[in-house]
Ligand SMILES: CC(=O)[C@@H](O)[C@H](O)COP(=O)(O)O
């Protein structure tokens with residue numbers, strides 16, 4: 001079964017735009033789980049442009065499915081995650097000023113650093129995932145770091161699929177086949193949507209989890225969040 005983890009960053013974006021507490025991040029987290037989501041994902045960035053560190057702390061009390069916290073393992077992020085101890089941490093090599101996540105790790109060049117970080121999280125009972133491009137060598141490099149899983153960075157797939165180029169799935173299939181052969185768990189995320197998720201799911205062997213936020217929240221503006229969560233769940237069956 002492929003689990004759906006709803007990324008609620010953009011709920012916090014809307015909340016922060018007026019300085020109040022509407023929409024309420026904790027309520028949305030509770031509701032998406034009630035609607036059937038298998039997890040909640042947040043990406044507390046250093047500038048706290050959307051999800052704040054305090055949001056991440058408070059969400060621990062309301063996320064009873066799987067709690068996934070994503071980010072670049074700078075010290076403040078490491079300390080936050082070790083304090084919260086979520087189900088999973090996803091390591092993302094974001095620049096602090098990046099508009100969004102825009103690259104996977106070079107797991108070969110960063111082997112020693114990633115190994116140390118992953119070891120610390122695993123020693124604290126936190127499942128680890130490493131954000132990677134769909135490159136077999138990067139998958140192999142991820143295995144060497146001791147991570148439990150990888151998260152395939154799916155922007156390239158989404159862009160190609162949106163142009164009608166179904167061949168964009170091919171590197172992801174190869175990377176997934178390699179990950180399966182190496183016993184590495186497979187997550188995926190970034191720019192997945194109602195339009196492209198079914199084809200991705202049908203072609204990626206061993207896909208354990210997708211984390212979806214931007215499109216899901218945007219689609220919910222038109223279709224309603226309960227409806228959209230269930231549309232994703234149906235497409236992931
Ligand atoms: C790693 C990734 O692609 C997403 O998890 C990220 O959370 C998106 O961040 P923004 O919501 O800030 O675009």
Ligand SMILES: NCC(=O)COP(=O)(O)O
Nearest residue numbers: 007189190191211213214
């Ligand atoms: N890891 C991907 C994620 O959590 C959400 O990415 P997006 O759907 O907001 O692009």
